[in-house]
Amino acid sequence: MKSRTALVADIGGTNARFAISDIDELTIEHFAAFRCDMFPSLQAAIKAYLDCIPHRPSIAGFAIAGPVTEETVHMTNLPWSFSRKDLCQASGAKYVHLVNDFEALALSLPFLGPHDLRKIGGGDPVDRAPKVVLGPGTGLGVAGLVFSPSGWIAIPSEGGHISFAAEDADELSLIKLIAKDEKHVSAERLISGPGLVRIYQALAETRGVAVGPASAPEIVEQALHGEDRLALEALGYLERWLGRFAGDMALVYSARGGVYLGGGIPARVFDPSEVTAFRLAFFHREFQSKGRLSSFLEPTPIFVINALDAGLRGAAVALSQAEFLS
Template identity: 40%
Template sequence: MNQYALVTDIGGTNARFALYNLVTNELSAITKVVLAKNDVLLTLIKDYLIAQSVKIDMACIAIACPIGDEDTVIMTNNDLSFSRSELIKQLNLTKLEVINDFTAVSYSIPKLPKQDLVQIGGAEPDLNHPIAIYGAGTGLGVSHLINVNQQWISLSGEGGHTELPMTTAEEDLILAQLRKKFGRVSSERFLSGNGIVNIYQALLQINNQSVEDITPDIIVQKALTNSCPICLQALTHFCTFMGRFGGNLALTLNTQGGVYIAGGIVPRFIEFFKLSPFRSAFETKGRMSYLVKKIPVYVIIHKDPGLFGAGVYLQNSLK
């Protein structure tokens, strides 16, 4: 058996590639590619393997979309698609696993060292209970872990495409603006990079200001420097919505094992996030508030939990 396997973490904006050492459980040769409209996954993989001067016979593709039994896998937030059988044939693979990107993130969690986590509230986790994982990036990913006979099993799903309830009059106005734009408004329309922009632009409309094109990075930067009141308002709403959504996940499976936040957005403003209404929104669950107050929330600051988790998943599948 080849010591190295290929692992990928393919999101709506970036594709990450690495070699996973099946003996030492370590990642190496991590490479990030910004996806272009006409990119072909097989070509990206071949280019990566040529650059590393390595041959592999196993791979785990973690990708941001629903995974079924079909041969063709089609992404949700960009135009990338691929055929499993073609990858196996063209790369001469003996084993190919294809999993949701947040399934991969979830498998990293039991193996992450404490220095890769920042705790925000709650007590100690009870690992006899389930764990929830979610995260905002190009989209909103969701997964759960349950412990079955001392083995963690991931429950994948598309929870980012559920609806997010509003609880204040101002939030109702934001939702009304997004309904004009999207019709049905999923949680992902609030909790993603584009979600920050959606909230900001809705606030501009509510305040009778002209809507401008802007990136989430600029909104975050202006909020952190307190140089734009509406940017600050937008980022605060984002943190509040993250808390409410996470608390809903915690209640759904009573995740006393903890709630983990992944994705590339929150780690960029972790100190702001700690001081935001996030935890209050997480815990404000009426008669069930006492239940979620105990549940710890962790922000994952490991740079590549999806790649690492893809390797763990592949390794587990060999046992």
């Protein structure tokens, strides 16, 4: 059978990853990653990548951070918009397939091996039980994966935009300070890289501490290295709230097949060289604290996705299943 080679891309709010893939073998070659803020558009990023490689595949699959249901796609956390026609012209492909980035991550799950994952809790996955993948980065993505007679089916969502509920007076006062005049506080507003910055700044304001501008990666590193108690406290809030949100999503999908944490933040803060049992305990306590359903969640396995190319593999899976290729 002739191999089907494609351009695949995983476009987030911060990084744009590209590769060439045999979508039947799910190979990843010519991997490259760029910061999105280096380019005025996705089309420019595509051109920069293709200028570096000798391939010009006739098909392409893009995993996009945001809804991909309309003809013109507007990325949620990036000022980029484009149509499939725009991407065909930029890539030279005859056909372009678009999928939500966390839908692509969900599709990659059955193809991830032990070296791609790091288990941080729970028991063993139940065979063919639903799975859920979620993760904070520039935004907060969520998708499910369910088994059917025809194989695994990804369930995309915009679950990161659900309303966030405070559980005590301290949380409520902090969230009010972060929200200010906004009418809606979503989970993504708090459980994300920008959310970590908001938490850090709000804590500084409540403590009467003057802090300079700091990015999410800087706050994470200061917290992990014990350089800033305020950063450590802010990261603690994010870890607890991530655990709470992950537990909610595990209930929504009945995810006895596992909860999978994607994105750059979990991979860094739950790195085995950095994470402590004490800090993981906060995450697990919030994950399982679901009243009468706490015992239901206790055996649910939780994994961190280490593989940088998981989204690319998922884009290749989505493309291989596209109707035009069947």
